[in-house]
Amino acid sequence: MKTLHPRRFAFCLFLFFGVLMHAPTMCAQEGSPLPVMPLPAHTVQGEGQFLIDGSFSVGLEGYTDSRLMSGKRRFLDILSRETGIPLPDEAQANQASFMIKTAGASDPVQDLGENESYHLEISATRVQLTAPNPLGVLHGFETFLQLVRTTPQGFSVPAVTIDDEPRFPWRGLMIDVGRHFMPVSVIERNLDGMEAVKLNVFHWHLSDDQGFRVESKRFPLLQEKGSGGLYYTQKQIGEVIQYARDRGIRVVPEFDMPCHTTSWLVGYPHLGSGAGPTQIESRWGIFDAAIDPTQEGTYQFLNQFIGEMTELFPDAYFHIGGDECDGKEWDANPRIKEFMRAHGLQNDAALQSYFTGRVQKLVAGHHKIMEGWDEVLQPDTPRDVVIQSWRGQTGLAGAARQGNRVLLSAGYYIDLNQSAAQHYLVDPLGGDSGSLTPEEKARVLGGEATMWSEFTTPENIDSRIWPRTAAIAERLWSPQEVVDVSSMYRRLAIVSLKLEYYGLEHRSSARLMLRRLSGESDPQFLNVLAAVVQPPEGYARGQLKEYRNFTPLNRLVDAVPPESEAARKFNDLAKLIVAGKASPQQWQEARNWLLLWRDNDARLQPLLEGSDLTAELIPVSHTLAQVASIGLQALDDLQNHRVVNTAAVQRNMELLKIAEKPEAVLLDMIAPSAELLVQASGTH
């Protein structure tokens, strides 16, 4: 018999509550709304279900092309991953159980406002998908894949008739590859995710102070000196564009100028307004480096550069950035000041406006439509320029009134660790835009989620984008009146699972990251803590400590999702309890959770010192135990109708307020729920 090592045999009895609360299921559920996201425009549920087995096959009728063929192949691949059923692509068109009828081609380069509608009819015996062009077919495929569920009879989709089309024609995701470079594989799997939720614009933020990420053959020092070796070749760019087109997604490149341009100036310092930088920026923030708008050489360079890039990127739109100029280099350069005086440019904004006006003409000269952030808008900006609003809905509405077409990104900054609900309830036609005339409203093209990448790496980017971006995708696709947050979260949980079949790592990455930072193969107690903390909203992190481009992002804050699902659900429970609407079972459930959190600290503490990456979590774990203890006491008081005096309530509230402050750049998300319980215990 083999010798065992008893000291390694520590057996741990662990009350595991896990994620069972509200656990989403892909089993058929009677009476629930369809688990589709974005919700279709019109749905009529039918009788029965269509079973998926090895005889499933797809036939194409009418117009066909290579994109439809490859779309069909990918559809079968994902369906095969969803079911584990091999689906070789061998169907005879006339024998297929899933028939597709496409009326005609879509534009050679996908255009803004192309018809994306589709009609999907599922009966117990057959599926019919019809669309005016391949874009609708691709969307119909995704709706079908989301409908697939497990039943006692096998995998199936419910009988249903869906007529669907988007509310807005521009539904985008921006990824910043300037600050942290993202390899092609990361871009491609996120394009798969975009297709799954019917987003149709990939906005590629390709240059910033920290990196210039595209090969220029005309100006090779851009990538050679401006990227640290991390850039896309033109061949790769072409492949990504084709990959996106196959998925019904336009690719809009952004080259941010005249500021956010340190990386340009390392190779081409003569373009700059000050003493040229000698290396790309390694810090985060707003920097002074700015292109010199007063030199004719600048425009000659840009004309050639834009010429090369507009040839590389076929989309009709070309984004020139234009945000966040601090003007310091301009102010410090007497020659530039003199130019401003001579041309009656009263301030830096006017100088930028002059620059933008000239660049717009260069862009137009290459037959593209310019797009830029809020700052590019001036009274004389041509009407075809598209304004992307990052500063708020007021700016958006103003631009639309002025006659420009607009996109909303304020409210969709997914790097800021806001909840899916917060993003979901921001409407491009809400706020100030609600008062626009119908004509002005028609200028609101849609919106874009923006994935700025200061604190995002190829490893954790998926968990920053997904699943929350699916809520934004629903806002931009579904009818305006679709605003039920509970329904959104229920469907979001299912879509989040489905996205794993597309190869996205938003759920799996945390497992490896938590293992790595703890050194434990199965860090169960750390998981308990990780499930109820989240990074603070907004820009707080960068203010707590200096981060640079190569600072390791391998802490707990980098591993946990931006929104704690467990804390959100516990908060729902606390609200029920406080409202006197909780069942005995729910009271018990709340108690069990609080016990788990209170007792986790004693189990976790001895392990935290084993790794320098978890040592910072010692107070975080301790805080969770304290919060849970206070919450438990309040729960007891409430349950026993005990009168709690004001001083005690106040003392606990003060403790909880302290617990709400970030530690190790993490918020304890149970504290607000404990506050609800404590406050209620003092008032009933």
Next chain:
Amino acid sequence: MKTLHPRRFAFCLFLFFGVLMHAPTMCAQEGSPLPVMPLPAHTVQGEGQFLIDGSFSVGLEGYTDSRLMSGKRRFLDILSRETGIPLPDEAQANQASFMIKTAGASDPVQDLGENESYHLEISATRVQLTAPNPLGVLHGFETFLQLVRTTPQGFSVPAVTIDDEPRFPWRGLMIDVGRHFMPVSVIERNLDGMEAVKLNVFHWHLSDDQGFRVESKRFPLLQEKGSGGLYYTQKQIGEVIQYARDRGIRVVPEFDMPCHTTSWLVGYPHLGSGAGPTQIESRWGIFDAAIDPTQEGTYQFLNQFIGEMTELFPDAYFHIGGDECDGKEWDANPRIKEFMRAHGLQNDAALQSYFTGRVQKLVAGHHKIMEGWDEVLQPDTPRDVVIQSWRGQTGLAGAARQGNRVLLSAGYYIDLNQSAAQHYLVDPLGGDSGSLTPEEKARVLGGEATMWSEFTTPENIDSRIWPRTAAIAERLWSPQEVVDVSSMYRRLAIVSLKLEYYGLEHRSSARLMLRRLSGESDPQFLNVLAAVVQPPEGYARGQLKEYRNFTPLNRLVDAVPPESEAARKFNDLAKLIVAGKASPQQWQEARNWLLLWRDNDARLQPLLEGSDLTAELIPVSHTLAQVASIGLQALDDLQNHRVVNTAAVQRNMELLKIAEKPEAVLLDMIAPSAELLVQASGTH
């Protein structure tokens, strides 16, 4: 406040015992052997540790080439994934903390028996890796990566001096892509895994009755009619060969002939011995289709084909299969019978021998050395032909005595669901080979794990290969006296975790598969069952029901690993208890496990009917509960020194024997341990 759905709020208090028993850790452990696999030939542990932080850099001295550069880049990438520390490749050679000194080049085409040794010296301040050629450097990188662990001071490797070289020069993994095609991405990630454990031959089983998987430009009907569209282009083959070479791995192609050739004959029926097949085989098994060895046209075809393939595959060895001829088509063909009579070929084996002899000359004519399975060996087989033994060590020893070089695969059939320990204890120089003379022993080149793919798909292949193949890799690399099974399992668990950093899916695939087959997002109770069942050993599965090439492999048997880790550990516990060596804590641990398994059934049963894929598990779950109940009773009896009468013991043993029979193609792996307990309860 949002409305909650109380009926979905079922809270489940779940005693989770999980995998904490023996949970491997990547934290530093004093006194343990180094967690390296294969164990190095010579190790001297030093004092202190070398810390890995953002300043870590690697410099190359002496000979250098593109393979060393890309190897260094991959090393930094994996190290970065292990630590979460960005490691840009910017070191100046003379400032690097990790210095590599390579004496010279390795052969342009990696050759059998090339020097693979390396010397790795790690102190608290620097790392020195020296090797005669790049192969040793690659191996040294992998040893270093396995040494990385988490400590309170950060990520580090212990100070150590290692002198290492392999015991056998041929350490292979065969993958059968004939029965289930495996995309290039699957092959490549498994090449990464091979590199991690220092395997150096990828044997690519490229054709079989069910598919011909390589593009032939000379004979395009091979892939066009023989693959169902699933084959590698020559460009892809070239890429895989380069990918393997970069990792110090040779690629040996196998084209199985004269039998296992249905897929050849669909396109080229004139090569066949009977009426040509009209389609590739969709069933598993041994089929009659055989190349006609009596036609000169056969050899003209093969000469051209082998010429094309030997140009495509640069390795010096060329595998022609040669296994499992049933001879039925030969016997049924009067013309072939007449040929045999005319040439004095007394039986089918003699005819095959005639064929093999001619093919060997063709192979030699193209300057390659032939390799084949046992069956190709005849008294007059040229001495340079390499025999791969799948039938046993007796055949291996016989071939070595006859003067041929040999490889062992019998005992390394990883498709047969044997334990890592079983494979581990098979030694190429064990059994009959132990009695070979030193000269004969020198002909034993090593061995190969064989991944036949009847029941393996791209989705689950990683879990069939890993981590068990690491145990075989250790057998083939490490000194013969390294045979401690407990040590092997401890290190195997750590290597299994590390392999995830290489992108292997052996641990993650089950999660998605269990979710899919249950329809639950977090199938916790199914996980409990899944952790203690495993597929039966050997060829039992194919005898239980007819499977074909497109039969879905999406059941529990396809998701669980071939070896239950929980059951193995419980068995260790049961042995301790029976031997009277268990601590009170271990008694309690055993009880907790049995309670978990006993009580799981009531929780799991209601869920199993929700999916047609889990319905078959109803009796499996029930059996586990029964086994655990019997085990619990025996545990009680043992603990209380209660005398159990023989009849009761016998009745329980009979019940447990029934429980040992497969249900839903799954074995209950707790039953053997329960038998230990029951038997002990009747004897003390």
